[in-house]
Amino acid sequence: MPKDSGIGVASKRREDFRFLTGRGKYTDDVALQGQLYAVMVRSEVAHGKIKKIDTEAISEMPGVRAVFTGEDFSEVGGNPAGWLINSRDGTPMREPKRPVLAHGKVRHVGDAYAAVVAETLQQAKDAAEKLAESAVIEELPAIVDMAGAISDSENRVHDEIDDNLCFDWGWIEDNREVVDKALTSSPHVTTLQLVNNRLVPNAVEPRSSIGEYDPGTGEYKLTTTSQNPHLTRLLICAFVLGIPEHKLTVVAPDVGGGFGSKIYHYGEEALVLAAARKLGRPVRWTADRSESFLSDAHGRDHLTTIEVGSTMDGEILAIRTSTLANVGAYLSNFSTVTPTFLHGTLMAGPYKVPHVYVNLKAVFTNTAPVDAYRGAGRPEATYSLERAIDKLSRELNLDPIEVRKKNLLTPDQFPYTSPVGLIYDIGNYQNTLDKAIELADLKNFESRVKKSKSNGKLRGLGLSTWIEACGIAPSNLVGQLGARVGLYDAATVRVSATGTIQVMTGAHSHGQGHETAFAQLVASKLGVAEDAVEIVHGDTSKIPFGMGSYGSRSLAVCGSAMDRAVDKIIEKGKKIAAHMLEADEIDITFENGNFTVNGTDKSKSFGEVAFSAYVPHNYPLETLEPGLEETAFYDPNNFTYPAGAYLCEVEVDPDTGKVTICSFTCADDFGNVINPMIVDGQVHGGVAQGIGQALTEQTVYNEEGQLLTASYMDYTMPRADDLPFLKVDHSCQTPCTHNPLGVKGCGEAGAIGSPPAVVNAVVDALNRGGHAVTHIDMPLSPHRVWQAMQG
Amino acid sequence: MTTVKLSVNGKEMSAEVEGRTLLVDVLREKLGLTGTHVGCDTSQCGACTVHVDGKSMKSCSVLAIDVAGAEVTTIEGMANPDGSLSVIQAAFKEHHGLQCGFCTPGMVMTAAALLKENPVPTEGEVRAYLEGNICRCTGYHNIVKAILAASGQDVAAMAGE
Ligand code: FES
Numbered sequence: 022m023p024k025d026s027g028i029g030v031a032s033k034r035r036e037d038f039r040f041l042t043g044r045g046k047y048t049d050d051v052a053l054q055g056q057l058y059a060v061m062v063r064s065e066v067a068h069g070k071i072k073k074i075d076t077e078a079i080s081e082m083p084g085v086r087a088v089f090t091g092e093d094f095s096e097v098g099g100n101p102a103g104w105l106i107n108s109r110d111g112t113p114m115r116e117p118k119r120p121v122l123a124h125g126k127v128r129h130v131g132d133a134y135a136a137v138v139a140e141t142l143q144q145a146k147d148a149a150e151k152l153a154e155s156a157v158i159e160e161l162p163a164i165v166d167m168a169g170a171i172s173d174s175e176n177r178v179h180d181e182i183d184d185n186l187c188f189d190w191g192w193i194e195d196n197r198e199v200v201d202k203a204l205t206s207s208p209h210v211t212t213l214q215l216v217n218n219r220l221v222p223n224a225v226e227p228r229s230s231i232g233e234y235d236p237g238t239g240e241y242k243l244t245t246t247s248q249n250p251h252l253t254r255l256l257i258c259a260f261v262l263g264i265p266e267h268k269l270t271v272v273a274p275d276v277g278g279g280f281g282s283k284i285y286h287y288g289e290e291a292l293v294l295a296a297a298r299k300l301g302r303p304v305r306w307t308a309d310r311s312e313s314f315l316s317d318a319h320g321r322d323h324l325t326t327i328e329v330g331s332t333m334d335g336e337i338l339a340i341r342t343s344t345l346a347n348v349g350a351y352l353s354n355f356s357t358v359t360p361t362f363l364h365g366t367l368m369a370g371p372y373k374v375p376h377v378y379v380n381l382k383a384v385f386t387n388t389a390p391v392d393a394y395r396g397a398g399r400p401e402a403t404y405s406l407e408r409a410i411d412k413l414s415r416e417l418n419l420d421p422i423e424v425r426k427k428n429l430l431t432p433d434q435f436p437y438t439s440p441v442g443l444i445y446d447i448g449n450y451q452n453t454l455d456k457a458i459e460l461a462d463l464k465n466f467e468s469r470v471k472k473s474k475s476n477g478k479l480r481g482l483g484l485s486t487w488i489e490a491c492g493i494a495p496s497n498l499v500g501q502l503g504a505r506v507g508l509y510d511a512a513t514v515r516v517s518a519t520g521t522i523q524v525m526t527g528a529h530s531h532g533q534g535h536e537t538a539f540a541q542l543v544a545s546k547l548g549v550a551e552d553a554v555e556i557v558h559g560d561t562s563k564i565p566f567g568m569g570s571y572g573s574r575s576l577a578v579c580g581s582a583m584d585r586a587v588d589k590i591i592e593k594g595k596k597i598a599a600h601m602l603e604a605d606e607i608d609i610t611f612e613n614g615n616f617t618v619n620g621t622d623k624s625k626s627f628g629e630v631a632f633s634a635y636v637p638h639n640y641p642l643e644t645l646e647p648g649l650e651e652t653a654f655y656d657p658n659n660f661t662y663p664a665g666a667y668l669c670e671v672e673v674d675p676d677t678g679k680v681t682i683c684s685f686t687c688a689d690d691f692g693n694v695i696n697p698m699i700v701d702g703q704v705h706g707g708v709a710q711g712i713g714q715a716l717t718e719q720t721v722y723n724e725e726g727q728l729l730t731a732s733y734m735d736y737t738m739p740r741a742d743d744l745p746f747l748k749v750d751h752s753c754q755t756p757c758t759h760n761p762l763g764v765k766g767c768g769e770a771g772a773i774g775s776p777p778a779v780v781n782a783v784v785d786a787l788n789r790g791g792h793a794v795t796h797i798d799m800p801l802s803p804h805r806v807w808q809a810m811q812g
Numbered sequence: 813m814t815t816v817k818l819s820v821n822g823k824e825m826s827a828e829v830e831g832r833t834l835l836v837d838v839l840r841e842k843l844g845l846t847g848t849h850v851g852c853d854t855s856q857c858g859a860c861t862v863h864v865d866g867k868s869m870k871s872c873s874v875l876a877i878d879v880a881g882a883e884v885t886t887i888e889g890m891a892n893p894d895g896s897l898s899v900i901q902a903a904f905k906e907h908h909g910l911q912c913g914f915c916t917p918g919m920v921m922t923a924a925a926l927l928k929e930n931p932v933p934t935e936g937e938v939r940a941y942l943e944g945n946i947c948r949c950t951g952y953h954n955i956v957k958a959i960l961a962a963s964g965q966d967v968a969a970m971a972g973e
């Protein structure tokens with residue numbers, strides 16, 4: 022009989038009731054007495070010198086309470102990059118200061134150089150418009166193209182950086198020569214140039230922040246759309262505003278999706294806090310969608326050349342990549358780790374490749390900052406590799422499935438140290454590939470090709486076998502590699518006298534269903550009902566500490582911290598139960614919610630023990646403190662390595678170039694699964710974003726640095742009718758060997774594995790249709806596909 | 813300023829509005845009904861969808877004075893009278909048709925309008941009808957399933973599961 026609660030069960034989400042009845046509480050839903058509205062004044066040019074901002078001109082306008090410019094924040098610190106990267110020659114990256122408001126220069130369209138605070142939103146907007154009209158900004162040539170940027174020393178995004186280069190990174194630099202040699206002596210070398218298209222994350226809830234200040238106590242509160250309230254607090258306190266950390270509470274209430282874009286601390290958060298302090302009233306700001314396009318951190322934007330050396334029968338001998346990565350105008354918090362350690366370290370994929378070398382130059386341009394977006398670096402690595410392997414197979418006239426099978430690591434090869442510095446703990450890549458082939462009904466593929474042909478369509482099949490590394494850790498290693506924070510997490514389990522449980526977690530849920538899945542985890546371990554467990558997240562005043570949710574870390578890292586804290590509860594419970602049962606602690610077993618003396622029927626329930634902890638009448642007070650509450654910090658000793666195989670079937674309309682996804686099949690290995698329904702949902706969402714990248718989404722700046730795709734009219738989000746039902750399976754499980762739950766991350770897999778599967782399928786369809794197309798850059802719009810078919 | 817009277821979720825309400833005030837702002841700011849969301853400024857995302865006199869509309873694109881006297885239903889008015897989830901809401905929960913919940917009110921309102929017009933839609937009809945609603949989290953898979961399930965169809969078979 023299937024279980025109806027606990028680990029592995031598709032428990033329905035407890036958060037759904039409030040969302041389905043309009044009772045979710047998102048930042049912009051919070052209304053406060055006496056609140057004022059802030060509106061940002063944003064640059065309309067990509068690059069310019071700020072000559073004059075006439076704040077006097079609007080100070081008398083109706084409702085205006087304050088005007089801020091970069092000048093007001095020139096003394097406070099800058100928002101830092103979270104990771105220091107060294108160039109190949111050992112010099113540290115160039116790290117220009119990122120101000121709260123642009124000062125001296127504006128550096129991208131949408132760069133905020135002033136803010137107006139007024140009684141109503143409309144008044145603030147009117148005044149902001151007037152201020153923008155009267156501001157004098159001398160336009161400078163825009164630096165948009167990456168190759169141009171690093172060869173042009175006249176035009177500089179930051180005056181002190183002569184070649185617009187942030188760093189020139191080699192990974193691993195010592196591999197460079199060996200890889201060069203291996204490629205020179207390879208019987209076959211496939212070369213491919215690719216664009217990993219720039220994307221806008223587009224969580225449907227726009228960013229929003231409310232600052233409060235209590236002059237009586239000197240305490241600040243920031244309510245904000247964040248994936249990691251503690252990190253935001255740390256950045257604001259330690260680097261930006263210098264508020265003592267214990268005087269700032271950061272609350273991230275319900276958050277409407279993040280996908281990376283809400284990891285980072287943004288200037289608007291500092292602005293509303295500073296304004297609240299100055300005015301003594303709450304100050305709120307909410308982006309409209311156009312502002313989100315202009316000012317949220319974007320994702321991807323790589324130009325890569327990949328070379329893969331192989332034998333004539335497809336055994337990979339060496340891989341070399343060379344990439345230009347756009348970091349935009351300023352370094353956002355994760356912008357330097359994303360194209361480096363989250364990208365270069367994955368360049369061996371799930372394959373046994375002896376030699377790999379990655380070179381990456383990070384380039385400043387007059388565009389919005391670019392940072393981690395769902396997958397963060399790993400989609401870029403996977404795309405390069407999986408496209409190149411497909412091209413290699415075609416060139417050597419080999420079956421792309423067979424080429425992968427030939428190169429995949431085998432289960433007996435784990436733990437495996439890759440040539441780019443990771444240690445894969447466990448996996449079974451053959452299993453997921455076989456599973457995908459089975460689920461996709463590959464044996465009948467040729468008959469589907471015929472059927473499509475009889476309908477005048479070209480059908481193609483694309484495969485991607487991918488691996489990723491998530492739950493980035495351990496802290497001491499990442500510290501050596503340049504991280505400026507630790508990557509552990511924390512949880513507190515608080516048992517009440519009546520046996521109900523609150524779990525305070527450093528993870529933040531913005532769609533992932535933590536309130537349900539974490540409750541399943543804790544309840545099943547303690548043998549209590551799921552609804553006796555409440556998950557508390559998103560408020561720095563309630564939670565011990567935490568690094569938040571991104572990089573598919575919540576369950577693997579925060580869940581493991583929770584598991585450790587529960588272990589401590591059980592240990593203490595055993596001591597209490599031993600006393601109550603007049604037995605030795607070592608003779609007590611905890612199972613199904615009961616502490617039992619081994620070999621007897623004497624036992625105490627979890628509830629009885631909890632009660633005794635708070636009403637300690639019969640209690641070992643001499644040796645044990647009352648109460649039942651434990652905190653654990655957990656620092657993983659490795660990443661986790663989810664992996665899988667994705668198969669995509671497409672039809673191309675040869676007359677229009679339109680691509681239709683006929684089927685998309687995912688076989689993933691996420692290790693142990695807590696809630697399969699939620700995991701399926703994570704994969705669905707990730708794959709949809711990957712298909713969006715492959716077929717529809719593209720961020721376009723023109724030569725003047727104007728963002729041409731700044732609304733949903735111009736930026737093509739995937740819609741329901743762009744996608745089919747997806748086939749998702751995670752029955753192949755190799756539990757992670759180094760965390761107590763045996764879990765891996767599932768949040769980014771879909772976005773990592775899917776784009777190359779789609780592009781490979783389209784290229785396959787075209788080749789089957791007699792068009793010798795080797796590559797088309799994403800997004801594969803009808804126009805691009807049609808053009809490729811014309812030769 | 814003009815006073816606009818509306819019947820919202822069966823209750824008579826009135827609000828002071830300017831000529832340029834949008835229906836969504838009346839709902840969210842004047843009436844405190846924050847279940848209706850704003851996800852864009854070009855009438856594309858559908859997070860703001862409500863029913864006005866029984867028809868689904870994007871409340872970000874409607875001036876409050878233009879709908880004076882109308883009957884408006886928002887997500888807050890969609891549950892059963894006893895407060896339990898309606899068939900469509902329950903199907904969204906059962907089939908995990910929501911993640912972050914931000915698009916969800918609009919999705920539920922749109923789904924209700926669809927099923928009123930077309931009680932037993934095909935998968936293709938559901939997908940086409942959702943053309944004005946963006947969800948970034950779910951890949952639409954479970955939203956489409958939920959709507960088909962709410963229409964009483966065997967959704968596991970339809971989704972090939
Ligand atoms: S807010 Fe109305 S359609 Fe987006």
Ligand code: FES
Nearest residue numbers: 911915947948949
């Ligand atoms: S559930 Fe998050 S946008 Fe749809």
